[in-house]
Amino acid sequence: MVSKAAVMTQKLKADRKIEPAMLGLLLFIVVEIMFFAGLISAFLVFRLSPVQWPPAGQPRLPIEVTAINTVVLLLSGFTFYKAIKVLREGKKGLYLSLLSFTALLGILFLTTQGYEWIQLVKFGLSVSSNVYGGFFYALVGMHGFHVFGGVLALLWVLVRSLMGAYSPKHHLGVDLCRTYWFFVVGLWPILFVLIYF
Amino acid sequence: MNKLTNTLTLVLVMWMVLAPVAVWACPLCVNATPYKDGLLWAVGLLIPVPFILAYLMYGWIRRAA
Numbered sequence: 514m515v516s517k518a519a520v521m522t523q524k525l526k527a528d529r530k531i532e533p534a535m536l537g538l539l540l541f542i543v544v545e546i547m548f549f550a551g552l553i554s555a556f557l558v559f560r561l562s563p564v565q566w567p568p569a570g571q572p573r574l575p576i577e578v579t580a581i582n583t584v585v586l587l588l589s590g591f592t593f594y595k596a597i598k599v600l601r602e603g604k605k606g607l608y609l610s611l612l613s614f615t616a617l618l619g620i621l622f623l624t625t626q627g628y629e630w631i632q633l634v635k636f637g638l639s640v641s642s643n644v645y646g647g648f649f650y651a652l653v654g655m656h657g658f659h660v661f662g663g664v665l666a667l668l669w670v671l672v673r674s675l676m677g678a679y680s681p682k683h684h685l686g687v688d689l690c691r692t693y694w695f696f697v698v699g700l701w702p703i704l705f706v707l708i709y710f
Numbered sequence: 711m712n713k714l715t716n717t718l719t720l721v722l723v724m725w726m727v728l729a730p731v732a733v734w735a736c737p738l739c740v741n742a743t744p745y746k747d748g749l750l751w752a753v754g755l756l757i758p759v760p761f762i763l764a765y766l767m768y769g770w771i772r773r774a775a
Contacts, residue, residue: 539767547759555752557748559748561751562746
């Protein structure tokens with residue numbers, strides 16, 4: 514026999530308008546935005562002052578490759594958006610393909626960033642070389658770390674999707690992952706424009 | 711106690727009158743640094759961020775509920 518408390522709990526869950534997990538994630542993203550705003554404002558102190566920036570003798574940042582990489586990341590945001598849309602329509606095969614493609618684009622972005630870092634270190638730009646290097650690796654590195662976390666979450670959601678954990682009506686995990694992914698995707702163009710130009 | 715307070719106040723006032731540079735230390739610092747424009751923009755960026763975020767969260771919760 515189901516207790517009265519259990520029935521009440523079920524009713525409260527059914528009436529719930531805001532998922533606690535989503536609220537928690539949004540609060541986490543608010544904290545992350547404050548974190549990046551702090552880093553960006555510290556960067557602006559140097560970037561917007563009439564001192565030479567970047568300092569003389571520093572390697573040129575690869576704008577073209579990073580611009581293409583930006584398109585890759587933005588495309589991953591679009592494919593994730595489409596994936597959720599087709600999941601709601603019940604097209605599971607297409608959903609899985611789009612989600613896999615999103616994860617692949619995320620991995621491609623990270624790989625390209627990693628390659629770029631290796632080249633820059635070879636040309637002499639390191640964290641400890643000067644403020645320019647410190648800011649570059651702090652801002653781009655922290656974003657890369659967040660993308661890495663997003664890719665792990667994406668792979669986890671992909672595995673759960675293959676196990677049949679999500680349906681057109683119940684897909685909170687996918688929604689959470691999408692919200693976080695949109696945050697990292699939306700943040701990157703701002704960092705790209707600030708740091709590379 | 712009152713006498714001590716009065717003496718300290720007098721010393722501080724005399725110090726400010728005789729050595730005004732020490733009192734204006736902060737404005738002098740801001741004007742002396744080459745980073746003053748950057749500092750202005752950085753503070754200008756940071757101040758509105760918490761308010762914007764709080765407003766967005768409030769809007770989202772109100773819309774969802």
